[in-house]
Amino acid sequence: MKTVGVLGFQGSVEEHLNALGKAGAAGVSVKTAAALNSIDGLIIPGGESTTVSRLLNIFGMTDPIREKIKSGMPVWGTCAGMILLAKNIIGGEPCLKMMDITVRRNAYGRQADSFKCRALIPEFAENPIPLVFIRAPWVEHAGENVQILCEIDGHIAAVRQNNMLAAAFHPELTENTAAVEYFLKMI
Ligand code: GLN
Numbered sequence: 126m127k128t129v130g131v132l133g134f135q136g137s138v139e140e141h142l143n144a145l146g147k148a149g150a151a152g153v154s155v156k157t158a159a160a161l162n163s164i165d166g167l168i169i170p171g172g173e174s175t176t177v178s179r180l181l182n183i184f185g186m187t188d189p190i191r192e193k194i195k196s197g198m199p200v201w202g203t204c205a206g207m208i209l210l211a212k213n214i215i216g217g218e219p220c221l222k223m224m225d226i227t228v229r230r231n232a233y234g235r236q237a238d239s240f241k242c243r244a245l246i247p248e249f250a251e252n253p254i255p256l257v258f259i260r261a262p263w264v265e266h267a268g269e270n271v272q273i274l275c276e277i278d279g280h281i282a283a284v285r286q287n288n289m290l291a292a293a294f295h296p297e298l299t300e301n302t303a304a305v306e307y308f309l310k311m312i
Pocket residue numbers: 170171172173174175203204205206208230231259260261262
């Protein structure tokens with residue numbers, strides 16, 4: 126069985142662990158650099174990217190995560206996790222600087238802080254799946270080597286670059302496991 130770490134500082138950690146269980150993987154909360162050695166992949170959940178970025182630095186995890194990703198460990202950032210993976214941020218400071226994307230924080234503004242919709246993401250599933258956006262970012266620019274998986278109203282909402290997956294939405298807050306199953310296939 127694949128063991129998937131969920132960065133456990135803050136945000137929708139429990140929800141990701143539950144979704145992993147439903148999809149047939151073992152999820153473990155990860156809060157130390159040493160714990161990165163016993164997982165097959167890492168999920169960086171939604172939450173507050175500025176807080177998680179500070180905690181990654183305080184706990185000495187920023188460089189170890191970067192090294193693991195460079196050595197091929199699959200990683201998936203959802204919402205704040207997408208912000209943390211990006212090389213460029215509009216409205217904030219970059220953290221892990223691994224994906225060739227420019228991400229606009231809180232892109233949907235205050236009026237539309239949160240919304241739900243359904244979209245067809247062919248790589249994830251044959252039928253449209255439910256997506257939940259909570260004070261979500263979008264990808265303003267994606268580099269040539271980045272595959273765009275999903276666009277909502279002309280804004281990029283999910284991307285993949287080699288062993289890195291990023292989504293602006295929260296699949297772990299729906300009953301649908303298509304996104305987590307896609308990530309498990311990357312492992
Ligand atoms: N708005 C948050 C940030 O900028 C992200 C929100 C989320 O992860 N749901 O970090």
